[in-house]
Amino acid sequence: MKGQQFGKSEGMELAEEADQLDGTRESGNKEQWAWHAFSDPDKASEALSDNMHFQKWAESCRDRDTNYLSAISFQKKNNAVFGTLVIGDADSDSGSTTYFHFLLTEKELYTIQFEPKTVIDKCEKAELFFEHAEDADTALDGFVHLLAGVMEPFFEGMDRFETKLREMEETLRVRNGGNMFRQIVELRYALLHWTGLTRPIREIRYALEEAFPERMENSRIHNALQSRLERMIMLQDEYNQELESLLLLEENISNYRGNEIMKTLTVFTILCTPMMAIGAIWGMNFENMPELKWQMGYWIALGVIGASTLSVYVWMRSKGWMGDLLRDDNRREQM
Secondary structure, eight states: OOEEETTSOTTOOTTSOGGGOOEEEEOOSSSOOEEEEESOHHHHHHHTTTOHHHHHHHHHTTTOOSOEEEEEOSSGGGOEEEEEEEEOOTTOSSOOOEEEEEEEOSSEEEEESOOHHHHHHHOTTHHHHHHHHHTOSSHHHHHHHHHHHHHHHHHHHHHHHHHHHHHHHHHHHHOOOTTHHHHHHHHHHHHHHHHHHHHHHHHHHHHHHHHOHHHHHHOHHHHHHHHHHHHHHHHHHHHHHHHHHHHHHHHHHHHHHHHHHHHHHHHHHHHHHHHHHHHHHTTOOOSOOGGGGOTTHHHHHHHHHHHHHHHHHHHHHHTTSSHHHHOGGGGSOOO
8 A cells, every 4th residue: 555644745655754654545455545644642633633532532642551442333334443552572571662552443544653663673574564554455454464563573572482481491400499480480470471462452353343343254364363363372371381380390399399308307307316315314414423434434425326326227228218318319409
């Protein structure tokens, strides 16, 4: 779809800076539709002055920085979908500072402060979808192309997330230290970030079906968007299950480690019990203690302590309570 802007010559492309995008682009394929792109909400408000609801939406875009969606249905040709979409950054799992303010009617598409270049700079593949939006047959198809382009950074984010997940799994296999839980929680938060960015697009798709049911049924690009959404949801569900498994594994490892520590301390305490008991008996300060005057009393005491400790050790070893503690593999936290 070739472009035309207010006060500009024909041939101005969508990839120009957002402050040069105030204008209208028209399609000459199957039906005439217009794309009005504004960088200033005030100018969009003036252009939508004929409709009070749309004008209020344009004015609210000035300060809106959260997801918002509204759909007008059962009004025949006056049906519309409008709102704000927070766009994810392929290079970040948390920061999302790009906003997509949109208004879609049957034959018109309005966007405010939408900067395709910002998305393209972070994800070059998104440019292909934005270019096809200009050649769409209907305003709905053009908008769906834009949504598909907005989603492209999500897949790059998922690829980066999978790389971190595999690195952590390898680290967990080699050495499952105490900081593994913190790393799993950080990955869980990153996954929640991408899931939170995907959910509004799913809501927009349902709103489009509510406002434009017949057009959505006949739209081939809508089917492609649905496939992309299902693929993204599948990835997020699979990664969520992996993180759940890792959390369970980390919990089992922590419990095992705690049990081994308690077992070691218990065995050490039992082995030292004869020494402490004999030391407590011969450490009393009674005047009549014949053992204190024995010439070989010291060596006899050492022999009794050694023999009793050794007998306790042999007894515990015969019960199989010492084998795991003496194995070399148990000293290393490796799976």
